[in-house]
Amino acid sequence: MKVTVGPAQYIRNLDLLNEAGTYIKNFGKSAALIGGHTSLGIVEDSIRKSLSLVGASLLPSIWYGGESSETNINRLAEQLKSQNIDVLIGTGGGKAIDTVKAVAYKLNKPLVVIPTIAATCAAATPISILYSDEGEFIGIGRESKAPELVLVDSTIILKAPVRFLIAGIGDTLAKWFETRATIQKAEPNALNQTAIAIAAQVYKTLLQIGHEAIQSVESQSLTKAFEDVVDAIILVSGSVSGYGGDDCRTAGAHAIYSGLTIFPECHQTYHGEIVAFGILAQLCLESKTEELTDLIQYYKEIGLPFTLEQMGIKELTQQQWKKLGEITVTIEDMANMPFEVTPEMVIEAVQQADEIGKESLSVPL
Template sequence: MATPGLIRTIISPGRYVQGQGAISRLGEFLKPLGSRPLIVSDDIVWGLVGHEVQTALQSAGLPLTREKFGGIPTAKEIDRLVQVIAANDSDVVVAVGGGSTMDAVKSAGFLCGIRWVTVPSVASTDAPTSALAVIYTEEGAFEEYRFFPKNPDLVLVDTQLVARAPAAFLAAGVGDALATWLEARATAQAHAATMAGGLPTLAGTALAELSWGVLWDNALPALDAVREHVVTPAVEKVVEANTLLSGIGFESGGLAAAHAIHNGLTAAHQTHGLAHGQKVNIGSVTQLVLEGAPTQEIRDFVEFTTRVGLPNTLTEVGLKVTDEDDLITVATAATAAGETIHNMPFEISVGELVSALKSIERFSRRVRSDARLPEPVAYAHAQRVSSVAL
């Protein structure tokens, strides 16, 4: 529960820029922040946008220095980037890519005491706007959150770049963002603290709820548009919901069970090929079960997220109801001291969480059968979203 006298607060990035072709103006928005930028990107993303970034920096009279990202935001990779920043005397570091790249860059930028910028190549998480990073072990398991005293100085999202990426990335972002309202309302009910360092403000909670509404109205047509690699008003709305609304909403509205369950799932090796938002969606369904939410609310959520292309059964994330030891490991990690599951308005034991995780398999299968939606199958490697790009 909340500490007596805890303040209310909201945090956000210094500037948010979104639109088709926005990457061509990167130099314009970057120049006020520094004169010696270091661009960090993996080879896949750089192959897609390298020329555009180079042209944008040249037009602003900025030099181009690019460093390859190692793939996973580990403590070792962050320390390596710190050394690269120091060697180049960079005064601003720019992440071009997915959530993993951005988390590593934010961490390195903070340690070096310079400004940092995020340029997401996909709208698969709300990491671009946040003042925190998720750090993983070399094996890909969740290790810790790192918190920073400020958000990125600039977030620049080119929606045409987002539309060029596979639709699975956008769907993963929807999974991450849908959890925002579920967790924010739980945090508000519990009068618990948020990652912004205080009680949620009305604004933070309202943005979380707005994100939810935008996604229910626009996610399906936006995904259809992205499958054709085109940008429509629905795409613009979903990108903003996935990135800005969810970003401020989770950070200043509060996290609860869904993201803690995600973190627990990373302890099971079977889930390591899955995207952040895919695992978060399992957390959202499970949180609804733990809350004893109305059956119709859970049914609607399962049906909608199935249509989006998100997993809502253990089978789809490589687990089974009979994997007792693995599920206990997941639940133990999710309920560890300091985890956000303790923002729920009631206590949740390891046994209760294991039971809830097991229950979603049969329930979700029934919902999908009633709605004549595809039966759950284990996600093939080709269906998983690469952690390098994320």
Template sequence: MIFAVGGGRAIDTGKTVSAKLEKPIFTFPTIASNCAPTSAVCVLYNDDHESAGSYRLHAPAVHSFADSSIIAEAPEQYIWAGIGDAISKEVEVSFSAEGRELAYNNTIGVHIVQGANQRVLKNGLAALEAAKAHQESPAIDNILFEILGTTSYTSVLVDHDYNGHFAHSFYYGVTVLPQGERHLHGEIVSYGVLIVLQLAKKYDELKEIRDFMISVGLPTSLKALEIESDEDLKTVLDKAFTLDYIQTLPFEINRQMVEDAIQEVEKLNQ
């Protein structure tokens, strides 16, 4: 058997190796920056930190030993990033599945994640404050249920087509830039959530989530991610549009629409 201990990249590496060697995998997350410990999806990277795509297991880990006291003792930026990653699942899955006749597993996956963001918004700030003090808290427990529980249940149940959308494509695009290495997965994904909500024209939800992001310090501008030139943004979008996440759509979306959505999100910072 294989024990994968650490953060998302270490755990996803262990998960992939376990699949290749056909051995059972047990995960021991020391941080809660994403759903890797309980998800069947493995995000892989090249040595230069650029995204190398993903690998999907037939099943998630046999068991994940997630100790909230260890999570509370970790640097707070990791649960902060986990909050950013968690808010993407309900938004992306709902957008991808909108207006479609879904198979049963996809229907259940979509239903499970509904309401997750309201729970994240309710507990997020208190969880982050407890993490900064390195104190165990019911808020941290509740956030862990969303980061490692709800989002992963959905991820395991739905087909790949419904498991993400442009928020994650945007993240993969940012990994091409040198500054992408300086920002955490969930931190970047959270900005991508705003793009998806703008594309979906869900303006009330966009405002609610954006206000929450401001309250916890998640990025609401390209500048916060050190993307300040048109050339950098072009590089990000070039990579993002190679990802198959954006092929499952409730309506046709082209690059110009995405660029326009980003501009509208940026205008909110004025």
């Protein structure tokens, strides 16, 4: 049995980047920084200065390429393999971090991750979600490594647009609904029972203080609720699949997310926002529509989408519906559901969730 629960070390603090070099130097004296354009602009100067203070150096920063794709992963690995680098540093959101995790695996280098938004648990998992160069979901990459160190600067996360935190809540909510479904196929043991308990607690935490954490970002005031939700999104949710392994993987919600990425209209909708809608569709697949009302009310309270139109999809042709159903059932996440799912079931579930969502638009908070 092999278990990779998450990163070896996780540190969160205010203005943490000012002392990042103190931690990064433990992995060597030369580093390469890879990430998104915005994230590089936020962190590079602080990291370079902090490293110089401890006698370490930083190569010129590198843009990750815009998608967590094989093209970008291979390009970066080829670009860096001849460089004198002791440690890789990945920064940004989920796609940037997943890209660097795969590059670190290929180069067999230590990895430090500095998320600049709390939108996914990518920083705490040993897998990479792979997309085409155009942004369509391809699959889950196992040739990826869990970071040796995750540095979370609370100041940076607090200053990020609030929509990222809302999307992170949406993605993290799915841990409970998907783990509850996938574990039905597993024989109970210490690890998967721990995973489902963590998933339940994370769900409870988000329902209780998610809105307060969002208000913290809107008012730019650091609160315990904000810090707890950040930890829940980035670290704790990643440990669910870490402990549960194949017994507690993503399922219908993420499969439906992946299917919806075939439509360019929703490419401006964040991962966690689409996953949140995927939860609603998964509940319809499971004939648990009685849970939708309360969940949609929570979505309305914090700003998550609950209709297709809210994600930019105004109308689909019969052929597009057919394609959505056919592609969604090929996503490996869907195989984790405790029953066989057909394309027709996917179409019906998405349409039903959308209809319930549209009916909820007229219901006051």
